[in-house]
Amino acid sequence: MEGLERIVLAHPFFAGLETELGPVVAGCARNIRVGPGQYLAHEGDSADEFFLIRQGRVALEILPPGRHAVVLSTESEGDIVGAYWLVPPYRWQCDARAVELTRAIGIDAKCLRAKCDSDHHLGYELMKRFLPLIVQRLDQTRLQMLDVYGSRPA
Amino acid sequence: MSVALSAGTSVSGQAWSRIGAIDPFVPQIYRVSRVWRESSDIVTLAIVPTAGDRPEFAPGQFNMLYVFGVGEVAISMSGDPAVPGSFVHTVRSVGAVSGAVAALEAGATLGVRGPFGSAWPIELAEGSDVVFAAGGLGLAPLRPAIYQVLARRERYGRVVLLYGTRTPTDILFRRELERWRRRLDIDLFVTVDHADETWHGDVGVVTKLIGRGGFDPPNTIAMVCGPELMMRFTGTALHAAGLRSEQIYLSMERNMKCAIGLCGHCQFGPTFVCVDGPVMRYDRIVDFLAVREI
Amino acid sequence: MVENVGLEQILADHPFAKDMPPQVLSTISGCCSNAVYHPGDYIFREGEAADHFFLIRHGLVALEIHVPQGPPIVVETLETGDIFGWSWLLPPYRWSSDARASEQVRLLKLDGACLRGKMESDHLLGYEIFRRFLPIMARRLATTRLRIVELVIEPPAHPRHRG
Numbered sequence: 001m002e003g004l005e006r007i008v009l010a011h012p013f014f015a016g017l018e019t020e021l022g023p024v025v026a027g028c029a030r031n032i033r034v035g036p037g038q039y040l041a042h043e044g045d046s047a048d049e050f051f052l053i054r055q056g057r058v059a060l061e062i063l064p065p066g067r068h069a070v071v072l073s074t075e076s077e078g079d080i081v082g083a084y085w086l087v088p089p090y091r092w093q094c095d096a097r098a099v100e101l102t103r104a105i106g107i108d109a110k111c112l113r114a115k116c117d118s119d120h121h122l123g124y125e126l127m128k129r130f131l132p133l134i135v136q137r138l139d140q141t142r143l144q145m146l147d148v149y150g151s152r153p154a
Numbered sequence: 155m156s157v158a159l160s161a162g163t164s165v166s167g168q169a170w171s172r173i174g175a176i177d178p179f180v181p182q183i184y185r186v187s188r189v190w191r192e193s194s195d196i197v198t199l200a201i202v203p204t205a206g207d208r209p210e211f212a213p214g215q216f217n218m219l220y221v222f223g224v225g226e227v228a229i230s231m232s233g234d235p236a237v238p239g240s241f242v243h244t245v246r247s248v249g250a251v252s253g254a255v256a257a258l259e260a261g262a263t264l265g266v267r268g269p270f271g272s273a274w275p276i277e278l279a280e281g282s283d284v285v286f287a288a289g290g291l292g293l294a295p296l297r298p299a300i301y302q303v304l305a306r307r308e309r310y311g312r313v314v315l316l317y318g319t320r321t322p323t324d325i326l327f328r329r330e331l332e333r334w335r336r337r338l339d340i341d342l343f344v345t346v347d348h349a350d351e352t353w354h355g356d357v358g359v360v361t362k363l364i365g366r367g368g369f370d371p372p373n374t375i376a377m378v379c380g381p382e383l384m385m386r387f388t389g390t391a392l393h394a395a396g397l398r399s400e401q402i403y404l405s406m407e408r409n410m411k412c413a414i415g416l417c418g419h420c421q422f423g424p425t426f427v428c429v430d431g432p433v434m435r436y437d438r439i440v441d442f443l444a445v446r447e448i
Numbered sequence: 449m450v451e452n453v454g455l456e457q458i459l460a461d462h463p464f465a466k467d468m469p470p471q472v473l474s475t476i477s478g479c480c481s482n483a484v485y486h487p488g489d490y491i492f493r494e495g496e497a498a499d500h501f502f503l504i505r506h507g508l509v510a511l512e513i514h515v516p517q518g519p520p521i522v523v524e525t526l527e528t529g530d531i532f533g534w535s536w537l538l539p540p541y542r543w544s545s546d547a548r549a550s551e552q553v554r555l556l557k558l559d560g561a562c563l564r565g566k567m568e569s570d571h572l573l574g575y576e577i578f579r580r581f582l583p584i585m586a587r588r589l590a591t592t593r594l595r596i597v598e599l600v601i602e603p604p605a606h607p608r609h610r611g
Contacts (some may be wrong), residue, residue: 016255017458025310033276034500036589040405057354058354058356059351060593061351062593062594062597064597064601066350067601068350069350070348070349070596070597070600070601071348071351071353071357072348072357072593072596073357073593074355074356074357074358076356082465083585083586083589083590084586084590085590086448086582086583086586087583087586087587087590093590093593093594094593097351099354101353113557116575117275118503118581120572120574120575121571122296122573123569123571123575123578123579124571124572124574124575125566125577126581127572127574127578127579128578130582131534131538131578131581131582131585132538132576134582134585134586135534135535135537135585136538136539136593137589137590138534138585138588139357139544140358140361140362141358141359141543141592141593141596142513142523142587142592143359143361143384144347144348144358144359144596145523145595145596145599146382146383146513146521146523147320147347147533147599148289148290148380148381148384149289149290149291149318149319149320149324149347149381149384149492150290150320150381341449347596348596348600382516383515383516384511390495390542390544393540394539394540444493444494444495
């Protein structure tokens with residue numbers, strides 16, 4: 001457990017978090033290692049867990065019927081994968097596939113949510129970190145959607 | 155003859171005539187010496203003068219290319235200023251004239267007026283970290299600047315190239331990028347808006363790459379080129395990363411006609427892109443990028 | 449103070465305030481004001497200081513990105529009951545798009561600068577505000593991602609921008 005606490009507190013997402021909260025978060029966490037081509041989650045899976053990438057690269061992709069996968073975004077060291085635990089119906093709406101060997105911290109969403117509801121200080125500290133990341137991703141994804149480069153479809 | 159240009163300044167048509175350079179009103183005849191097909195609608199041409207030497211140019215400048223019977227279009231240089239003999243231009247076919255330029259074959263002739271316009275701040279950036287941020291076809295007008303910085307690599311701190319484009323098939327100058335990637339003295343990040351599972355690189359908007367760092371914001375010069383919308387958001391993102399507006403340079407594009415500050419076609423706010431640009435410092439134009447009908 | 453009590457009630461009726469502890473509601477209403485916009489009015493513009501967020505009491509708001517030489521692109525439309533304006537949550541606290549009233553709009557305008565300060569010392573307030581934003585932002589992120597897929601599968605007939 002101690003090792004996991006250390007790993008949790010060392011992740012950029014938790015920068016500045018009081019050390020006493022380390023074990024609290026680690027209580028909802030697990031250390032995972034995913035090989036290239038392996039999936040962290042599939043579209044439709046229950047969104048029980050999200051991931052903090054420590055090392056490697058994860059592609060978020062959607063597989064339209066009868067077509068190649070459309071990779072929408074890649075997340076690497078320091079990034080978070082999975083915001084679907086926040087949105088009903090709490091199911092992954094895309095696949096999350098490791099492009100290269102990836103080490104990540106998996107966080108149990110229900111476990112964490114319960115701890116945040118009972119400890120507002122922890123809740124605030126975590127939300128304070130999540131929100132800017134999601135907002136930034138939203139702004140960035142919007143720019144991707146605008147298709148600014150304007151070249152004709154291949 | 156060589157004319158040194160300091161960053162963000164240029165020489166008007168009248169001044170060119172006075173210093174005895176090539177007459178800016180009269181096209182010189184050039185011949186296409188080589189054509190590279192970059193994609194379905196983008197072509198790179200090397201063109202050589204039929205008489206005399208090709209003039210010196212500074213990275214960031216453009217020529218007016220004239221296709222006989224069709225018309226004239228402004229295209230930035232995309233080649234290495236240190237390589238004599240030819241101008242290199244990368245052109246996307248979007249209209250009648252650019253389409254005609256892109257369709258030229260080796261041996262065809264065309265008219266050339268130039269070089270015109272302001273230059274990337276290569277000398278000014280010495281001693282600093284350099285960030286090149288390219289979007290789509292914007293990598294082409296930046297390429298001469300990248301060549302020049304790499305040719306004098308010891309004069310600069312960290313050098314970073316951030317390149318975003320629509321999909322992996324739209325990546326320009328792939329072989330060159332691979333060569334640069336193999337160097338240890340330039341950090342290269344390429345991203346695409348979307349891809350299929352065969353792409354193992356980054357997917358996401360180019361501004362996301364700024365977070366990778368590798369440069370010291372207070373001591374960095376950024377050179378940005380791409381569609382205006384991309385440059386607008388990249389400027390904002392670089393600013394948010396700690397660069398002041400005076401440290402950021404963009405290359406503006408507007409429809410050019412005379413290229414020498416007379417006709418007003420390329421007007422952008424109070425500036426004429428052909429003589430006050432195309433390379434402009436961000437602080438001077440940021441307000442006009444925000445204006446909604448310009 | 450009649451004004452404030454009135455606002456607190458209006459705020460309490462908005463979906464944003466559902467299940468909100470009364471003391472949090474009271475604090476937020478102290479940083480709240482009413483605003484009305486006519487069709488076509490800008491509520492905020494890209495690049496301006498982002499110190500507020502907005503609850504739509506009634507009406508339609510379009511988030512737009514203006515582009516050179518063309519009509520603005522609508523990236524999102526928001527309606528009665530929605531919340532918008534999230535740039536107040538992260539530096540550099542500047543709007544990343546325009547917001548324009550598509551029809552007559554009545555808004556509750558919440559002073560983010562006022563709240564940011566209070567949230568740092570009152571973590572219950574902070575948690576209650578943030579946790580309401582989070583699902584909304586996450587849903588928008590998911591929707592925007594899906595729109596990219598749609599654009600890839602069904603590219604528009606004419607490319608919008610020239611590189």
